[in-house]
Amino acid sequence: PVWVLRLGHRPGRDERMSTHVGLTARALGADRVIFAGSADGPKETVSDITERFGGPFDVEIRDSYRPLLREWDGQMVHLTMYGLPIEDCAPDIRTAHRSAPLLVVVGAEKVAGEVYDAADWNVGVTNQPHSEVASLAVFLDRLFEGRELDREWEDAERTVVPQERGKRVVNPDDSSTAERTERSE
C-alpha cells in the first residue's frame, strides 16, 4: 500500500490545501491519507467524496506524526524542493515498493529536520518551490507509471461517464433512475 502523510495542517488556513492533498492521494492511487493535526474539515470532505465516488480509500487524523515516523515499517519518501530529482530516484523507489509499503510525506510550512532524517528518500519534483498537491500528483504518477489513471472504484454511488461536452453522472447500481445529465457550465 501507499499512505500519504500530510504534515502541519493549520486549521483555517490549510483547509483547502489539505483537502486537495487527500483528494489527490485518493484519485491518483494511494490507499490512505493521514492528516497530522486538527483537520476535521478535510477529513470529512475526503470521506464524503469517497462515500459518493467510491473507494477503497481511508482517511485518518493523528495528533502527532512523530510516532508514525518512528514506527513505520516500510519505505518512506519525503517530497521537498531540496531533495534529489524524482527522475533519478523513481526507479529505486518503484523497486523498493514492490516488496514494502510506502509512506509519502508532504509538508505545509517549514518541515522539521527530523523528517528529512527519517525519510529513505528526500525527493524533489524539480528544485523549485511549488505545492504539496502538485508534487504529490507528479510523484504518484511516476510511482505507478500512469496505471493509476485507469482503475476500478468500488461501492460508488456516482460514476462520471466521460463526455466530449457537458456532464453525465450515473449511479452504477441504478443507471436508469439516477442518471443526471447536466449542461456544461
Ligand code: SAM
Ligand atoms: N518551505 C517549506 C520547507 O522548508 O519545507 C515548504 C513549503 S511548500 C509550500 C509545502 C510542501 O510542498 C512541502 O513541504 C513539500 O512537501 C511540497 N513541495 C513544494 N515544492 C516542492 C518540490 N519542488 N518538490 C517536492 N515537493 C515540493
